[in-house]
Amino acid sequence: xxxxxxxxxxxxxxxxxxxxxxxxxxxxxxxxxxxxxxxxxxxxxxxxxxxxxxxxxxxxxxxxxxxxxxxxxxxxxxxxxxxxxxxxxxxx
Amino acid sequence: xxxxxxxxxxxxxxxxxxxxxxxxxxxxxxxxxxxxxxxxxxxxxxxxxxxxxxxxxxxxxxxxxxxxxxxxxxxxxxxxxxxxxxxxxxxxxxxxxxxxxxxxxxxxxxxxxxxxxxxxxxxxxxxxxxxxxxxxxxxxxxxxxxxxxxxxxxxxxxxxxxxxxxxxxxxxxxxx
Numbered sequence: 306x307x308x309x310x311x312x313x314x315x316x317x318x319x320x321x322x323x324x325x326x327x328x329x330x331x332x333x334x335x336x337x338x339x340x341x342x343x344x345x346x347x348x349x350x351x352x353x354x355x356x357x358x359x360x361x362x363x364x365x366x367x368x369x370x371x372x373x374x375x376x377x378x379x380x381x382x383x384x385x386x387x388x389x390x391x392x393x394x395x396x397x
Numbered sequence: 398x399x400x401x402x403x404x405x406x407x408x409x410x411x412x413x414x415x416x417x418x419x420x421x422x423x424x425x426x427x428x429x430x431x432x433x434x435x436x437x438x439x440x441x442x443x444x445x446x447x448x449x450x451x452x453x454x455x456x457x458x459x460x461x462x463x464x465x466x467x468x469x470x471x472x473x474x475x476x477x478x479x480x481x482x483x484x485x486x487x488x489x490x491x492x493x494x495x496x497x498x499x500x501x502x503x504x505x506x507x508x509x510x511x512x513x514x515x516x517x518x519x520x521x522x523x524x525x526x527x528x529x530x531x532x533x534x535x536x537x538x539x540x541x542x543x544x545x546x547x548x549x550x551x552x553x554x555x556x557x558x559x560x561x562x563x564x565x566x567x568x569x570x571x572x573x
Contacts, residue, residue, distance in 0.1 A: 314563050317519070318535035322433075324512030325536075330428040334442055338420050338449050342413065345453060 398422050401467040408456045416453055423468060427475050433532045434479035435486075436517030438510075444482055448474040465546060473547045476529055483525040522569050523562050530558035 312320075399418035407415035424445065431441035452474055455461050461470065516536070520528045526548070533544040534555065545552045 314566060315535065318531065321512050321516040321519070322536040322538065325429065325433055325509050325516060327506050327509040328429045328432045328438060328441075328513060329425045330442055330445070331438065334424060334428070334446075335417075335420055337442075338424070338446050339417055341446055341450050342416055342453050345450065345457075 402463075405456055405461065405463075405467045408453070409459065409461070413453075413457075416449075416456075419452075419467065419471075420449060423471055426468075427471060430472065430532070430537060431475050431479050432513055433516060433536055434476065434529060435482050436513065436521075438513075440482065441479075444478045445475055448478045451478075469543075469546060473549065476533065476547050477549075480525040480529055483528065519566070522565055527558045527562040527565070530555050531562045534559060 399422040401419055401422055404415045404418040404422075408419070427445045427448070428438065428441050431444045432438050435441055435444060448471065452461075452471060461467075465473070520531060523531065529548060530544060533539045533547055534541065539547065541552045541555050545555045548555065
């Protein structure tokens, strides 16, 4: 451990940067990563799943718009039914 | 150094083997960055492996928009994975198995391992975002612009994190 109390922030950062330049992956790391990649599913499902993430919000918005339109249509119908028509005198 | 952009294009086109070129061309730098961030080579390898798998999924699904270079994109993924790892480590107590793991970290040289321990102890008082800014800017030597691009924030935010980190480290040194 070479901590020096008088060492500036920049000097210490640069020294530790140089001292750790030799760090790297262990020998089996590349093979480990490629094995993990090989386990990844390939085919249509890996394409469809992320696409679903983009399409789903659009479908939700469309569903909300359709619900709003249906509610508006039902409201118009109720309003039309509530309008009093001229009463009809029935003569006996 | 393989052509990373060409290799990424081949992966997008369905050539999974081309991802090996990306790993070969970037793993040294990415593991080094992750080790400086999380403080141990085994943890860094886990972070980088997760990042590679995420990157591969994104390439296959066409989610890499090529707005930045492949290298910068991978640095960004690794940095954010490392920040997540630091956050989760901060929440759970360090067990003896982790200490043992750190002790036998397969660093390239004993000197590099000692320096990594010193770096980790020096920066341990910083929140993960400030630690990432210090490692990228002051240890790795990236410019403020590059650091901001990797962290996904403005250059002003990077400068602010660096100022706060320096103040924290200075006060800690004063208290020591």
